[in-house]
Amino acid sequence: MFLIKCPYCGEREQSEFSCGGEAHIVRPKNPPDLTDDEWADYLFMRKNIKGVQFERWNHSNGCRRWFNIARNTATDEILKIYNMGERPPKIEGNDLKTPSGEPEIGSGNISTSFKKE
Amino acid sequence: MHKKPKKYSVFSLIRNAVSYHENWQPVWRSPEPKKEYDAIIIGGGGHGLTTAYYLAKNHGLTNIAVIEKGWIGGGNTGRNTTIIRSNYLWDQSAALYEHALKLWEGMSQELNYNVMFSQRGVMNVAHNLHDVRELKRRWHANRLNDIDCEWLNREQVKEFCPIINTSPNIRYPVMGATLQRRAGTARHDAVAWGYARGADAMGVDIIQNCEVTNINVKNGQVTGIESTKGSINSKRVGVVTAGHTSVIANMVGIRLPLESRPLQALVSEPVKPVIDTVVMSNTIHAYVSQSDKGELVIGAGTDGYTSYSQRGGFNIVEDTINAVVELFPLFSRMKMLRHWGGIVDICPDASPIVSKTHIKGLYFNCGWGTGGFKATPGSGWVFAHTIANDEPHKLNAPFTINRFSSGELVDEHGAAAVAH
Ligand SMILES: Cc1cc2nc3c(=O)[nH]c(=O)nc-3n(C[C@H](O)[C@H](O)[C@H](O)COP(=O)(O)OP(=O)(O)OC[C@H]3O[C@@H](n4cnc5c(N)ncnc54)[C@H](O)[C@@H]3O)c2cc1C
Numbered sequence: 001m002f003l004i005k006c007p008y009c010g011e012r013e014q015s016e017f018s019c020g021g022e023a024h025i026v027r028p029k030n031p032p033d034l035t036d037d038e039w040a041d042y043l044f045m046r047k048n049i050k051g052v053q054f055e056r057w058n059h060s061n062g063c064r065r066w067f068n069i070a071r072n073t074a075t076d077e078i079l080k081i082y083n084m085g086e087r088p089p090k091i092e093g094n095d096l097k098t099p100s101g102e103p104e105i106g107s108g109n110i111s112t113s114f115k116k117e
Numbered sequence: 118m119h120k121k122p123k124k125y126s127v128f129s130l131i132r133n134a135v136s137y138h139e140n141w142q143p144v145w146r147s148p149e150p151k152k153e154y155d156a157i158i159i160g161g162g163g164h165g166l167t168t169a170y171y172l173a174k175n176h177g178l179t180n181i182a183v184i185e186k187g188w189i190g191g192g193n194t195g196r197n198t199t200i201i202r203s204n205y206l207w208d209q210s211a212a213l214y215e216h217a218l219k220l221w222e223g224m225s226q227e228l229n230y231n232v233m234f235s236q237r238g239v240m241n242v243a244h245n246l247h248d249v250r251e252l253k254r255r256w257h258a259n260r261l262n263d264i265d266c267e268w269l270n271r272e273q274v275k276e277f278c279p280i281i282n283t284s285p286n287i288r289y290p291v292m293g294a295t296l297q298r299r300a301g302t303a304r305h306d307a308v309a310w311g312y313a314r315g316a317d318a319m320g321v322d323i324i325q326n327c328e329v330t331n332i333n334v335k336n337g338q339v340t341g342i343e344s345t346k347g348s349i350n351s352k353r354v355g356v357v358t359a360g361h362t363s364v365i366a367n368m369v370g371i372r373l374p375l376e377s378r379p380l381q382a383l384v385s386e387p388v389k390p391v392i393d394t395v396v397m398s399n400t401i402h403a404y405v406s407q408s409d410k411g412e413l414v415i416g417a418g419t420d421g422y423t424s425y426s427q428r429g430g431f432n433i434v435e436d437t438i439n440a441v442v443e444l445f446p447l448f449s450r451m452k453m454l455r456h457w458g459g460i461v462d463i464c465p466d467a468s469p470i471v472s473k474t475h476i477k478g479l480y481f482n483c484g485w486g487t488g489g490f491k492a493t494p495g496s497g498w499v500f501a502h503t504i505a506n507d508e509p510h511k512l513n514a515p516f517t518i519n520r521f522s523s524g525e526l527v528d529e530h531g532a533a534a535v536a537h
């Protein structure tokens with residue numbers, strides 16, 4: 001369980017929110033021209049990153065507005081919250097030393113030193 | 118080749134009792150990795166170990182290594198609620214899971230290792246009209262596929278599991294249930310240890326505390342791996358890393374439709390036997406059985422976001438406990454002893470991917486999500502076939518990565534709702 005600071009309502013429990021999955025997936029401009037593989041890529045394939053991931057969230061049991069979060073999925077730390085339509089932010093800090101060591105928080109990875117904003 | 122392990126029997130038990138159990142031989146060796154293998158399996162969970170076992174046993178490939186970043190069975194294999202059943206809706210899934218269930222039935226004998234497989238039955242409870250229709254549909258589909266399944270009305274549910282609350286006045290009343298009598302539970306660690314012992318006896322190297330950090334590919338052909346114990350060469354690499362599959366896939370730019378999420382479970386203090394079957398409810402996301410130690414084993418639904426942290430939210434646990442207590446009021450004062458999470462790899466159609474890739478010699482076995490423990494022996498069986506022949510077995514042919522392009526999804530989400 002973690003807390004999320006809704007840009008519109010302030011800090012609330014994660015259970016008030018719904019995760020809309022990976023952010024910045026652009027809807028294809030020319031749907032009729034897409035091959036089946038391109039459709040599959042758009043519809044189904046996900047980066048599913050261990051580390052800093054950009055995600056869409058909705059305050060579904062609150063103001064019901066959407067926003068983006070940069071979150072370290074290895075530790076569940078929220079690094080930055082930014083508006084829909086904004087470019088993904090640069091997050092400074094160390095990436096994971098190996099793809100899957102053990103962390104101090106959570107138990108997915110070697111502790112990272114990403115800057116929180 | 119090293120010497121064969123001694124067979125376990127009542128005589129070996131007595132013999133070792135006389136020497137205060139200090140002379141048992143190790144169950145498997147702990148070798149250093151060789152420079153090269155005929156095949157490398159990444160991930161020492163149940164699925165990775167059965168893959169190695171059947172590669173050796175069914176395909177005569179014994180120069181192989183299982184590479185595990187932690188200890189074998191320390192992933193979802195050792196974290197799950199051990200429900201085993203084969204009553205899936207679609208023909209493709211039914212065939213795959215039923216093949217696995219048949220292997221469970223002979224497993225302890227075959228391995229000479231007691232995996233405590235207990236066919237105590239699994240009951241899937243219906244709480245509303247929609248559930249009744251879905252479950253009856255599944256019951257009929259199962260019968261067409263020769264899978265044992267029965268429909269129980271409310272009175273029969275009460276008779277089969279007397280402690281369940283069948284009052285019509287609760288929030289989610291029991292309106293009936295399907296029952297698969299051949300379904301049940303097993304001891305998860307024993308499955309990992311038994312297959313490790315069996316594979317080791319045929320010459321498979323089980324290498325623990327060794328993390329794979331990269332996959333080497335040359336001209337579209339896999340050539341080996343990089344690991345925390347150095348480079349190891351092999352022209353065949355099978356990836357069986359459950360929640361961490363995308364981490365490996367991202368090393369070689371393979372795109373997969375997976376999302377890794379926490380799935381939680383908990384056990385209570387041990388009590389005398391009160392429930393001799395497994396009760397599952399998809400609608401209210403709760404399932405319960407009792408271990409041989411007497412603990413209630415309770416499973417929840419997934420947390421709704423990507424995470425590799427191996428822990429989830431308390432709200433999920435609370436929802437599950439609410440449901441369990443309503444169905445079983447006599448559990449309301451029990452104390453919970455332990456609570457944990459595993460990271461499960463969820464596929465959009467809630468079916469696994471057991472598949473070749475566009476890189477020659479690189480194979481993936483993943484997407485089992487919340488329900489792969491039951492498939493452990495069958496998954497290894499078909500994946501070994503796929504790796505040995507560079508072609509899928511007929512049972513895993515429908516479960517390729519390509520189904521997401523062709524549209525031939527095996528949609529078990531709607532059918533099984535919670536696919537444990
Ligand atoms: C709480 C919970 C309850 C569940 N309940 C059920 C149930 O009742 N019935 C059911 O059928 N299924 C259930 N499941 C699902 C089931 O546990 C899994 O589908 C199954 O165990 C997966 O087995 P596996 O061998 O593929 O994965 P794992 O056992 O997770 O093995 C994967 C291994 O890969 C290793 N690994 C990862 N990355 C690397 C790397 N880079 N290098 C080396 N090794 C690596 C990991 O350390 C791990 O040991 C449940 C899961 C959870 C978490």
Ligand SMILES: [Zn+2]
Nearest residue numbers: 006009059063
């Ligand atoms: Zn809000």
